[in-house]
Amino acid sequence: MSPSRNRRTRWVAGSAVALALLFAGAATVASARGEAEAPGPRTPSARSADAGFARDMAVHHQQAVEMSFVVRDATGDEDVRRLAYDIANTQANQRGMLLGWLDLWELPKTAPEGQGPMAWMPDGGHSGHSGHAMQGMEGMDHDGALMPGMATRTELDRLRAARGKPAEVLFLQLMTDHHKGGVAMARGCAERCTVPVERRLAQGMVEAQQSELDLMADMLAARGAAPRP
Template identity: 55%
Template sequence: MSDATETKVTATDATATDATGATRTRTRWLRYAAAAPGLCLAVLALVVMTTSRADDPVPGADSADAGFARGMAVHHQQAVQLSFIVRDSTDDEEVRCLAYDVINTQANQRGMLLARLDDWGLPKSSQKQPMAWMDHDMDYKPHDGSLMPGMATNTEMDELRKAEGKDAEVLYLRLLTAHHGGGIDMAQGAADLAEDPMIVRLAEGMVSGQQSEITLMADMLKARGVSTQQ
């Protein structure tokens, strides 16, 4: 092999190596980017749960703090269920992305609330009405699986399970909008009444986050030619 040929082959090999390296770097970056949201949530959860824990007084079993932790854990669980259902009922990336975000965010927050109850040595359930801890009269009567304001009924959950495509998207967005509305009312109550710093911060974050998602969902419904109303 001549020097010129050898040089050409070496250059070609180097180019191939560079291309392979660039591909590996790009793939590695995409993997890190995909993992970043989950990592951020985990870090945030750790920071929130460990801040001001040592000197915080333990709330009573009937306190706003405990009542909110129990009630919102149940409320969040249904939002996660709704999101899992629609994720498998549509190929629309916008709706699936929202569902993915709700699943991760609310499952993470639910875990934080239940962990806080464990920290306090308090039961995760109560015989009292879920929102009895709030400072205003609650005349909401649980029915058909809807335990608190905003929660979907069992009938509505079944309708979502049967729906597909645009019908599933619209029903999900409407149900989740109502669900967030009830969640915001409860979270604002905790932000006003709770004493545990972690619970107050978490509740305030829920209010702002879910209000933003309600605005987003209104736009998503409008883009599909429908309103938030049934």
């Protein structure tokens, strides 16, 4: 990787973490103060977009953390390992916040009876997605891909078995799909959630993950590969 691309890798990855931590800090302070800047219920209901996003994004983030730890141990490439660390650190922190809000609202971490993943978004989040970003979302056998962009169990097994450059490419492709799905979910919350601090966190996710998508496209190109169609 060229020195200029290496510098960009470090700058974008570091900026994404800084942005995420900035939003996390603001969200924590706002939650502690019981901020209520916009009309709507002070405590969301279990079937609200606020609760649905918190539940679903916590699951979505957990898979990103898992994939990041897998590739960290599968390659010695410092740029990929650095990106994986930044993703794992950022998304683990955000996941803790989302689950903490559910506790604060005294809401369960599982969906209400009869409401599956992504029920809080129109069409279950199907609108505007194609290809691998929606893989496994339709039909009974989704192979573990519960939400937009999530890797299937088969794909996770392939990632665990891969080493070196093949592991790097597969991770970057899977995480690109994962981020595309995550961005769509975060935009949905930014539009539909009623808790201001949660909307701001969602918008921060959109901005940080868009930056990482650009970075991962460059990293794939440097390895003679490209995002999956």
